[in-house]
Amino acid sequence: MSSRFVRPVVVQVGRHDLERVILDVNATILLRSIPHQTQKRKLAMDACLQVLRGEARTPLARRAFVAAALEAKILRSD
Template sequence: MSSRFVRPVVVQIGGHDRERVIFDVNDAGTILLRIPHQTEKRKLAMDACLQVLRGEAQTPVARRAFVAAALEAKILRSD
């Protein structure tokens, strides 16, 4: 099972020029760890990424959860 997203997600984690393209659940997990507030959406996204890595969930589930957490954290630039 692949942990790669069908479509990458673009987030902006720092200043105006620091966009990152997120290609898979590993990248998503790294970004989620950098979100300072522990919200329910962030927790759900982390759990979804871990489930994909363990083979317990499909990658689109983790991608949707990551997009929701990124949107809530106001770092989502392109979905």
């Protein structure tokens, strides 16, 4: 099972940082960029780990990642 997203997700962590293109579930940016353990961040991290273990499908993780990035106000393009 692939861990790559069908469409990349673009995030911008800091106000002056460059945009980053997230291509797959190896989204450690969630750990570094969202300092508070919100429910959406936790769901996204869990979904990404489940994909890496072969227990879930990538679209589920992508949706959870987008929701967490939107909540953290770092989402630039979905």
